[in-house]
Amino acid sequence: MRLLLVEDSDRLRRSLVDGLQKSGYAVDAAADGEEGLHLASTESYDVLILDIMLPKINGLELLQKLRNRGKTVHVLLLTARDAVPDRVAGLRAGADDYLIKPFAFEELVARVEALIRRQHQSKQPCIRIGDLEINTSARILTRSSIPIALAPREYALLEFLVMRRGQVVSRTEIEAHLYDMEADLMSNVVDSAICALRRKIDRAGAPSLIHTRRGMGYIVDEEDG
Amino acid sequence: MKSLRRRFTVWLLVATMVLAITAGASLYLYLREAMLQQFDAGLTAKIQAIASLLRVEIDGSYAMDFSDESMPEYLPGRNAEFFQIVLPGRATLQRSASLKGRDLVPETLARAGRHAWDMKLPDGKPGRAMARLAYAQPEDDDEDNSHKPAAGRVPSAAPLLIVVARSRSDIDRVLAALLTALIVAAVVLIAAGILVVRFVVGQALRPVNDLAERARSIGPENLNFRFDVAALPEELQPICQRLNNLLERLDEAFSRERRLNSDIAHELRTPIAELRSLTEVACRWPLSSAEAEGYFRDAHEIALKMGSLIETLFALARSPVDPQQIQRATVPLVPLFKRTLSHFQAEISARELSVSLSIPEDAEIKTDPPMFARLIENLLVNAVVYATTGGSIECVVEQISDGCIIKIGNNTDSLKPVDLPRMFEPFWRKDPARTGDAHSGLGLALVTEYAKRLGISVTADLRSPNWFQVTLRPISPKTQGKTVKNDRLPVSLNLQ
Numbered sequence: 001m002r003l004l005l006v007e008d009s010d011r012l013r014r015s016l017v018d019g020l021q022k023s024g025y026a027v028d029a030a031a032d033g034e035e036g037l038h039l040a041s042t043e044s045y046d047v048l049i050l051d052i053m054l055p056k057i058n059g060l061e062l063l064q065k066l067r068n069r070g071k072t073v074h075v076l077l078l079t080a081r082d083a084v085p086d087r088v089a090g091l092r093a094g095a096d097d098y099l100i101k102p103f104a105f106e107e108l109v110a111r112v113e114a115l116i117r118r119q120h121q122s123k124q125p126c127i128r129i130g131d132l133e134i135n136t137s138a139r140i141l142t143r144s145s146i147p148i149a150l151a152p153r154e155y156a157l158l159e160f161l162v163m164r165r166g167q168v169v170s171r172t173e174i175e176a177h178l179y180d181m182e183a184d185l186m187s188n189v190v191d192s193a194i195c196a197l198r199r200k201i202d203r204a205g206a207p208s209l210i211h212t213r214r215g216m217g218y219i220v221d222e223e224d225g
Numbered sequence: 226m227k228s229l230r231r232r233f234t235v236w237l238l239v240a241t242m243v244l245a246i247t248a249g250a251s252l253y254l255y256l257r258e259a260m261l262q263q264f265d266a267g268l269t270a271k272i273q274a275i276a277s278l279l280r281v282e283i284d285g286s287y288a289m290d291f292s293d294e295s296m297p298e299y300l301p302g303r304n305a306e307f308f309q310i311v312l313p314g315r316a317t318l319q320r321s322a323s324l325k326g327r328d329l330v331p332e333t334l335a336r337a338g339r340h341a342w343d344m345k346l347p348d349g350k351p352g353r354a355m356a357r358l359a360y361a362q363p364e365d366d367d368e369d370n371s372h373k374p375a376a377g378r379v380p381s382a383a384p385l386l387i388v389v390a391r392s393r394s395d396i397d398r399v400l401a402a403l404l405t406a407l408i409v410a411a412v413v414l415i416a417a418g419i420l421v422v423r424f425v426v427g428q429a430l431r432p433v434n435d436l437a438e439r440a441r442s443i444g445p446e447n448l449n450f451r452f453d454v455a456a457l458p459e460e461l462q463p464i465c466q467r468l469n470n471l472l473e474r475l476d477e478a479f480s481r482e483r484r485l486n487s488d489i490a491h492e493l494r495t496p497i498a499e500l501r502s503l504t505e506v507a508c509r510w511p512l513s514s515a516e517a518e519g520y521f522r523d524a525h526e527i528a529l530k531m532g533s534l535i536e537t538l539f540a541l542a543r544s545p546v547d548p549q550q551i552q553r554a555t556v557p558l559v560p561l562f563k564r565t566l567s568h569f570q571a572e573i574s575a576r577e578l579s580v581s582l583s584i585p586e587d588a589e590i591k592t593d594p595p596m597f598a599r600l601i602e603n604l605l606v607n608a609v610v611y612a613t614t615g616g617s618i619e620c621v622v623e624q625i626s627d628g629c630i631i632k633i634g635n636n637t638d639s640l641k642p643v644d645l646p647r648m649f650e651p652f653w654r655k656d657p658a659r660t661g662d663a664h665s666g667l668g669l670a671l672v673t674e675y676a677k678r679l680g681i682s683v684t685a686d687l688r689s690p691n692w693f694q695v696t697l698r699p700i701s702p703k704t705q706g707k708t709v710k711n712d713r714l715p716v717s718l719n720l721q
Contacts, residue, residue: 008658008660009495009498009499009660009662011499011503011523011526011527012495012498012499012502014519014523015499015502015503015506015520015523016502016506018506018516019502019505019506019509019510022506022509022510032658032660053491053657053658053659054658054660055656055658055660056658058657058658080487080490080491080493080494080495080498081487081490081491082490083483083486083487085446086487100494101494101495101497101498102494102497102498102500102501102502103498103501103502104501104505105501105502105505105506105509106505
């Protein structure tokens with residue numbers, strides 16, 4: 001999943017980007033409203049984490065401009081202001097959630113996950129495909145009740161495919177949602193990642209859960225339809 | 226009775242009732258009196274008619290030319306009238322047949338000398354009687370002079386007492402009908418008055434009710450509401466004008482409070498958020514040595530920033546000191562300015578600022594040296610940080626009889642006149658995003674606090690749109706008390 005963090009505090013931005021990347025997200029960051037608006041308008045993100053008090057364009061103004069441009073990305077507002085009118089103003093400007101500083105990093109991640117689930121219209125944190133079970137809250141993957149360890153990026157790839165179960169996901173979409181702008185992408189990076197993922201989740205002799213649609217992309221489902 | 230509406234209604238109804246009853250009673254009494262006068266005039270005419278029939282015979286005896294046919298009203302009957310003529314010796318000369326031999330006038334009443342009175346008639350009906358003295362005419366006297374002793378009258382001719390009476394049933398009936406009509410009119414008037422008074426009071430108090438309704442709707446969320454004074458009745462205009470002024474001050478105070486809360490929240494919560502995020506991420510995943518070094522450096526910077534912020538807050542929170550109790554010493558100004566500016570030399574060079582000092586060599590001030598040095602340092606650091614890059618800073622000192630006037634000015638390209646009243650508020654920063662943590666917006670608030678303790682007034686001006694200047698001048702003992710009490714320093718706007 002790909003996130004955009006717009007925060008003007010260097011130290012907070014650095015630690016959040018670091019933590020979110022280590023949690024398996026592809027994260028782009030902007031230090032002011034202008035840059036944030038540009039990235040949010042031109043790139044595709046699953047969730048936008050937005051500070052309100054920003055230089056150049058403040059967070060609420062950015063949000064309104066984004067909504068006026070028809071962007072429906074889920075937005076989580078970060079702010080030090082906890083007064084009810086501030087929260088109401090944020091939600092009315094088009095935000096989906098509101099988090100007051102200081103916050104627990106774990107809570108931020110949980111709220112981001114909830115917004116991602118909402119984006120994919122899934123309320124259940126547990127998703128089952130055959131005997132494969134993914135707990136998106138605990139980030140635990142099991143097959144036939146046997147835990148499978150995945151690297152953060154592998155987990156993010158599987159979660160992205162599972163969230164769009166039954167739909168063909170193109171390589172370009174996978175690149176856009178799993179890798180941030182600073183990632184050095186080689187032409188076969190997605191194929192290599194899929195191959196590594198298959199090795200970890202598929203069982204010997206059983207059909208793979210990740211099916212290739214030649215020239216189109218990949219699809220996750222119980223059976224290859 | 227605290228309701229204006231109820232008070233007006235009750236008092237107007239009471240007034241209406243009193244007026245209606247008074248008017249009705251007055252009308253009744255006036256008509257009654259007029260009718261009685263008319264009735265009495267009728268009785269007088271009857272007496273005159275009877276007197277004209279009296280005469281004195283040659284022998285001095287009295288006679289009366291009366292026949293029942295000429296005056297049938299005195300015959301016994303349903304509406305009979307009565308008369309009785311009493312001689313000076315109290316013997317009756319003549320009485321009407323209707324009396325049937327009875328006396329008309331009790332002796333006591335005749336003696337009391339009343340001319341007209343109400344009485345019970347011999348037939349039992351209520352009536353009214355009148356008594357008059359009259360002189361009988363001599364036998365040969367043709368002229369009508371019955372009421373006066375005529376010339377040549379016999380000396381023995383004394384006045385006779387004529388008493389007439391008649392029923393007052395008609396007049397009583399009319400008066401009873403009048404009283405009934407007046408009572409009915411009063412009841413109708415009062416009933417109508419209740420409706421009219423309620424309507425009139427409602428109409429008259431409508432602006433007050435509207436005002437109360439609008440005042441009730443004012444809350445912290447709509448303090449920008451103002452009453453339309455011109456549209457209100459003139460009696461309410463001064464009240465609403467005052468309310469508008471009060472709302473304006475309240476709105477300003479609430480806005481200042483909200484700004485302050487928001488700024489404090491940002492200044493205090495952001496470093497805590499940074500530290501929390503930093504430590505939680507560091508604890509959750511193993512760090513490389515380079516990452517750990519960066520995390521520790523960030524944590525150290527946050528600690529320094531929070532320490533500095535807390536020290537400044539403590540300085541602001543210290544209880545105010547009476548300017549009279551400050552330990553004063555002479556502070557030469559030229560060395561103070563040069564020493565302070567030397568601390569910011571690197572920043573001045575980096576921002577290509579030119580600094581000019583126009584301070585007389587012997588300029589000095591008697592004050593608390595450490596506190597005054599911190600005041601000047603805060604003003605100079607403000608000028609160095611916020612002056613336009615490549616601009617200039619001017620420090621001017623003018624000597625006056627009771628000390629010095631110090632002016633510190635710098636170029637600016639961002640300040641507006643609207644910023645001047647706010648810039649001395651704690652945590653005020655021109656940048657609404659409050660980016661960067663080198664400054665927290667407490668510098669000028671600290672200047673204000675130090676100046677208050679040192680007995681110095683601080684004013685901020687925009688001498689031109691691009692030149693910001695802070696002026697310090699000693700407060701004379703006469704005005705010192707006022708300034709120390711005032712939390713907000715005077716700020717003058719001088720845009721030339």
